[in-house]
Amino acid sequence: MMRFWMVLGACCVLFLALAAPLPADQTAPPPDWNIRQGLELPNYKTPWEIENEHLFDYIRPQTDDPPPSPVVQCAEWEPLTGVLIRWPLGIPTSLVAEMSQDLEVWTIVSSLSVMSSAVNSYSSAGAVTANCHFLIAPNNSYWTRDYGPWYIFQGQDVQGITDHIYNRPTRPQDNMIPWELGDSLNIPVYGMNVIHTGGNYMCDGMGVGMSTDLVYNENPGMTQTQVNAALYSYTGIDPYVVVPDISPYGIHHIDCWGKLLTPGKILIKRQIPTNNQLEANAAWFANQISSYGRPYEVVRVDGGSSQDYSNSVILNNKVIVPTFSSSYDAAAIQVYQNAMPGYDIQPWSGSWVNDDAVHCRTMGMADRYMLRLVHKPIFDQLAGTAGYPIVADIHAYSNQPFAGGTPAVKWKLQGASTYNTLPMTVLAGDSFRAVIPAQAVNSNIQYYIHAEDGSGRSEDHPYIGPGDPHEFRVLPAGSLDITLTPQGAPITIPAGGGTFSFNATLSNTAGLVEFVHAWIMIRMPSGALSGPALGPLYLNLPSGASITRQRNQTIPGTYPAGSYDYIGYLGMYGGAVTDSSFFPFTKSSTDDGGEFVYELSNTGEPFDMALGGSADLPEAFTLAQNYPNPFNPSTTLSFTLPADGRVSLDVFDLQGRRVATMVDGWRVAGTHALTFDGSHLASGVYLYRLAVNGYSITRKMMLVK
Numbered sequence: 001m002m003r004f005w006m007v008l009g010a011c012c013v014l015f016l017a018l019a020a021p022l023p024a025d026q027t028a029p030p031p032d033w034n035i036r037q038g039l040e041l042p043n044y045k046t047p048w049e050i051e052n053e054h055l056f057d058y059i060r061p062q063t064d065d066p067p068p069s070p071v072v073q074c075a076e077w078e079p080l081t082g083v084l085i086r087w088p089l090g091i092p093t094s095l096v097a098e099m100s101q102d103l104e105v106w107t108i109v110s111s112l113s114v115m116s117s118a119v120n121s122y123s124s125a126g127a128v129t130a131n132c133h134f135l136i137a138p139n140n141s142y143w144t145r146d147y148g149p150w151y152i153f154q155g156q157d158v159q160g161i162t163d164h165i166y167n168r169p170t171r172p173q174d175n176m177i178p179w180e181l182g183d184s185l186n187i188p189v190y191g192m193n194v195i196h197t198g199g200n201y202m203c204d205g206m207g208v209g210m211s212t213d214l215v216y217n218e219n220p221g222m223t224q225t226q227v228n229a230a231l232y233s234y235t236g237i238d239p240y241v242v243v244p245d246i247s248p249y250g251i252h253h254i255d256c257w258g259k260l261l262t263p264g265k266i267l268i269k270r271q272i273p274t275n276n277q278l279e280a281n282a283a284w285f286a287n288q289i290s291s292y293g294r295p296y297e298v299v300r301v302d303g304g305s306s307q308d309y310s311n312s313v314i315l316n317n318k319v320i321v322p323t324f325s326s327s328y329d330a331a332a333i334q335v336y337q338n339a340m341p342g343y344d345i346q347p348w349s350g351s352w353v354n355d356d357a358v359h360c361r362t363m364g365m366a367d368r369y370m371l372r373l374v375h376k377p378i379f380d381q382l383a384g385t386a387g388y389p390i391v392a393d394i395h396a397y398s399n400q401p402f403a404g405g406t407p408a409v410k411w412k413l414q415g416a417s418t419y420n421t422l423p424m425t426v427l428a429g430d431s432f433r434a435v436i437p438a439q440a441v442n443s444n445i446q447y448y449i450h451a452e453d454g455s456g457r458s459e460d461h462p463y464i465g466p467g468d469p470h471e472f473r474v475l476p477a478g479s480l481d482i483t484l485t486p487q488g489a490p491i492t493i494p495a496g497g498g499t500f501s502f503n504a505t506l507s508n509t510a511g512l513v514e515f516v517h518a519w520i521m522i523r524m525p526s527g528a529l530s531g532p533a534l535g536p537l538y539l540n541l542p543s544g545a546s547i548t549r550q551r552n553q554t555i556p557g558t559y560p561a562g563s564y565d566y567i568g569y570l571g572m573y574g575g576a577v578t579d580s581s582f583f584p585f586t587k588s589s590t591d592d593g594g595e596f597v598y599e600l601s602n603t604g605e606p607f608d609m610a611l612g613g614s615a616d617l618p619e620a621f622t623l624a625q626n627y628p629n630p631f632n633p634s635t636t637l638s639f640t641l642p643a644d645g646r647v648s649l650d651v652f653d654l655q656g657r658r659v660a661t662m663v664d665g666w667r668v669a670g671t672h673a674l675t676f677d678g679s680h681l682a683s684g685v686y687l688y689r690l691a692v693n694g695y696s697i698t699r700k701m702m703l704v705k
Helices: 047-055 093-099 112-125 177-185 224-235 276-286 329-339
Strands: 002-008 011-017 080-086 104-109 132-136 150-153 159-166 189-196 209-212 240-243 258-262 265-271 297-303 313-315 318-323 344-349 363-366 371-375 387-396 408-413 420-423 425-428 431-437 444-452 458-461 470-475 480-486 497-508 514-523 529-541 546-556 562-571 577-587 600-604 634-641 645-653 658-667 670-677 684-692 695-703
Touching (some): 093 112, 112 132, 132 177, 150 224, 189 224, 224 240, 224 684, 224 695, 265 329, 276 297, 297 329, 313 363, 318 329, 329 344, 371 444, 371 458, 387 444, 408 431, 420 431, 480 514, 480 562, 497 514, 497 529, 497 562, 529 546, 529 600, 529 634, 634 684, 645 670, 658 670
Parallel strands (some): 011 132, 080 104, 104 132, 159 189, 209 240, 318 344
Antiparallel strands (some): 002 011, 080 363, 258 265, 408 444, 425 431, 497 546, 514 529, 514 562, 562 577, 634 670, 645 658, 645 684, 684 695
């Protein structure tokens, strides 16, 4: 590969001369077949491409060594220094000028003469030429989102690029762009041997990745778990959430109907007329737990089949939202303004078509020396505590020290005009902590985290800082209550296992609707806690509510004989407990001759709570993190079903080999828990995957012997 840097005026130019040999079969078209014919390719496969795709081979990476672990992948809203596009453009030159005001605009061009045309056009449009850079390299199309680089930070604190195999084999020059860009900017590239496309992928920066089932359909030579394992090795994604696409037609990309706005908020299209699968997906996400530890806030935006308002792009504090000269445009812009306060929401028209808009034609370039803040916001807190701890992981990839009395927590009571500042102290490594002082009952507290480093970088969490701060309330102590009442006490379970029934009563005496977790654990005869046997459930308890539900708990025959406690909790799962209740039961060493019970399961009346008169919120389809983790040699895998259905729960190694099948069959609605025994396996990371009715969730666990 030959590389030449050229400077024309204030524009920085990189020239790449790549040898692109013709296929051995001379009847096969050359890599630039469409350029020679003057054809601009759409985002979908043209009829000619479908007919002749067999003449092209997928360009697979020369090496598939993954990046050093642990791998971290950035979300779209994290700090960017640039945006990648291609000339001839798929976006207006006026938008290039807008982006160049505060970002480097990297444009892929095929030759110096093509670059000259772009330079003249950019200059005429008022672009900041000092921020215009060019990569001269062979290319087939302007769909940079689909074939562009996926930015990661690998375990050696170095930015890298994970490159998938572009799912358009007829566009081989596009497929090479991440390698050419990485070589030119001295960023290591890691070739992931998975056929994929950037428009069908999004992540939250906290380990969750999402796609439609197109990713499985386009990799017929791999099992679903092998695909999941590759995503984990190359991007650090865990879990990888794969959902059914909404239509048998089109390109099946998730960005055609959904977009993560924060780790806890997802925008989903509401199609007119109604698309049943789209509504099912929206309902499913509303019952999934985000990286923020609570159900996703699902924001809906109306549009017809050809208006994909989710196909926007976040560029630091700007959000470029496509418009379609449609009656839905104004409402869509308002939805973004309401969902993303503090951001500069900009409507842009363009040559958008079905399954396409500005997101498809642009690719953000993550800041390789970013100041990165990761934080799980706290929930409502109980009165009577000494304060409210705020913990965050903060890392300066510039390797410069923190500056300006940072990192710090900025906090205030809702309605106050100024924020108080609390310097954060180091807990260990990149982990920092500050404690907001205790406040009066019913106080609403707003806060954000601020950090600066010696490179001049200044960042907040949430990204937009005071424009949309985190918020929590101070609740009266004792306002949330749980009571478990056994039926037929005292309870004795036979040696082969059995079932008992109980009533669970939840109440909220606070003056506000409360979001709360409910879960049940079992204290074993050894004193260790096992579970959860139910939940965690993620519920909204209306003010003054008191509900009672009858539930049935099955205890497996594998549990040892002895005395047990059955304990229900309200509070924040994994955090503060608001209230608890328990009753004892005994497991006998004597069998009653009944059928042996293999699974721990909890079924019965659902905990559906109305929130402010809205639709009922059913129990979520969830796959909990195994407990304990790490483990040796056994651990509990639990999942919750909102309805009866066929379920598969399998365990795989990182090569995608199935090492255990835990469930493969029909299961009733409720919480199910099983014990996985890894005594026959070597130490290492394993994946466990739950699949129900076309949806799947994969998580990882670690066996340490």
